[in-house]
Amino acid sequence: MIRNILNLEKQGLKNYSHCNLNCLGSGVFNLGSMACNCKNIDFGSEENFAQQIMVDIPSHMEGYKQARFKEGLSDKICIDPCIIDEVKELWSLGIETHGCCCGHNKTESFVNVHEKDIEKMLSLGYVQNHPDKSRKDTFRLKSV
Numbered sequence: 001m002i003r004n005i006l007n008l009e010k011q012g013l014k015n016y017s018h019c020n021l022n023c024l025g026s027g028v029f030n031l032g033s034m035a036c037n038c039k040n041i042d043f044g045s046e047e048n049f050a051q052q053i054m055v056d057i058p059s060h061m062e063g064y065k066q067a068r069f070k071e072g073l074s075d076k077i078c079i080d081p082c083i084i085d086e087v088k089e090l091w092s093l094g095i096e097t098h099g100c101c102c103g104h105n106k107t108e109s110f111v112n113v114h115e116k117d118i119e120k121m122l123s124l125g126y127v128q129n130h131p132d133k134s135r136k137d138t139f140r141l142k143s144v
């Protein structure tokens with residue numbers, strides 16, 4: 001699973017993308033109530049990259065960082081500003097994230113987490129949200 005995600009990240013702009021990956025062109029999510037700050041942001045676009053916030057990979061995600069290095073990816077990741085506070089909160093709880101997207105008001109937001117954190121996410125009240133029901137590691141974010 002992490003290999004698939006890293007392959008997506010390699011396709012992302014400038015090799016930093018933590019976001020905008022699984023949501024690249026995915027129109028499959030149910031367009032429900034959404035409210036994030038994005039206006040006219042297309043998935044994978046320069047505008048999308050430009051608005052993102054670049055942060056260091058946190059220390060509890062060392063395995064992810066090393067896996068990224070192996071794939072020639074950066075030790076910095078970019079996150080949509082609409083969801084950075086929530087992602088940082090997940091990090092503060094020790095949750096390892098593997099990609100996220102605010103949805104840019106076009107699809108639902110999501111965050112992928114390490115398999116070990118699936119139960120923790122459920123206990124925090126997060127709802128699994130991937131069009132492929134076999135994917136248990138993708139959750140809808142709460143703040144968007």
Ligand SMILES: [Zn+2]
Nearest residue numbers: 036038082102
């Ligand atoms: Zn947004």
